[in-house]
Amino acid sequence: MLTLRESRIKRNKLHSAEPARPGAAGRSELRTARSGRPVDAVTPCNLHRVWTHQSGVEKSRSARDDEFTAYVAARGPWLRRVAYLLCQDRHRADDLVQTAATRLYVNWRRASKADNLDGYARTVLVRAYLAEQRGGWWKRERVIPDLPEEPVPPPDRAADLDLRTALARLPPRQRAAVVLRFYCDLSVEQAATVLGCSAGTVKSQTSRGLDALRRVLEEPVGSEGER
Numbered sequence: 001m002l003t004l005r006e007s008r009i010k011r012n013k014l015h016s017a018e019p020a021r022p023g024a025a026g027r028s029e030l031r032t033a034r035s036g037r038p039v040d041a042v043t044p045c046n047l048h049r050v051w052t053h054q055s056g057v058e059k060s061r062s063a064r065d066d067e068f069t070a071y072v073a074a075r076g077p078w079l080r081r082v083a084y085l086l087c088q089d090r091h092r093a094d095d096l097v098q099t100a101a102t103r104l105y106v107n108w109r110r111a112s113k114a115d116n117l118d119g120y121a122r123t124v125l126v127r128a129y130l131a132e133q134r135g136g137w138w139k140r141e142r143v144i145p146d147l148p149e150e151p152v153p154p155p156d157r158a159a160d161l162d163l164r165t166a167l168a169r170l171p172p173r174q175r176a177a178v179v180l181r182f183y184c185d186l187s188v189e190q191a192a193t194v195l196g197c198s199a200g201t202v203k204s205q206t207s208r209g210l211d212a213l214r215r216v217l218e219e220p221v222g223s224e225g226e227r
Contacts, residue, residue: 068108072101075118079125085179086129088168096132100125122184123194126176130195133172166216174209181206 079100083093103124104111114120167175173195180191181202191206192199 064108064112067112068105071117072104075121076101078118079121082122082179082184083125083129085164085167085183086126086172086176087132088164096125096129099128103128119190119194122180126180126194127196130172130176163213163217166213169216170209170212174205174212177202177205178209178213 076097079097080093083096083100084090087093087096100121104121111117111120167178170178176195177191180186180194181188186194188199188202188206191202195202
């Protein structure tokens with residue numbers, strides 16, 4: 001009589017000796033490890049479907065690129081004017097527009113669906129400008145077209161008394177608030193969204209900026225020379 005242990009060993013040997021069911025390995029190769037669904041065989045029909053999908057993706061990308069290019073070509077001059085008012089330098093304005101256009105292209109799928117595409121682009125531009133100010137590289141580098149052969153004469157005080165020169169003397173955030181409120185004609189709430197701050201901050205920055213502009217523009221022409 002077999003003991004309980006010997007009976008279990010004999011039963012395990014019998015199970016291990018059973019041949020695998022025919023076709024089981026072949027069927028398992030046609031199933032994915034994750035979903036267990038049969039894998040489609042490679043057929044001309046499947047290849048055509050893949051090619052059609054890729055072709056549709058390429059056409060969609062080409063149409064998106066054309067749409068982006070048309071927008072930048074149409075609104076680029078406006079973006080450049082806003083950038084110049086912010087940074088007061090034509091070369092830096094071009095760099096800012098280039099940075100904003102690059103970020104706009106990367107997010108074009110979302111940007112093109114915005115209710116106000118100009119507002120979206122302006123927000124990207126202003127935030128690129130403010131990020132540049134925080135970096136501080138503009139304080140160390142300044143691009144000029146040609147090196148002067150003679151010492152640069154002192155600036156004409158009368159020519160300095162215009163709005164753009166006065167605007168250049170404002171701190172970056174005050175300048176941005178004034179440009180957004182009075183050049184871009186945004187409301188306080190809209191400017192706050194662009195600047196990423198509260199409406200109260202926009203009001204205070206705008207008020208301080210206007211006070212500073214008023215002081216600069218009201219200075220007598222010869223006041224610095226008489227001191």
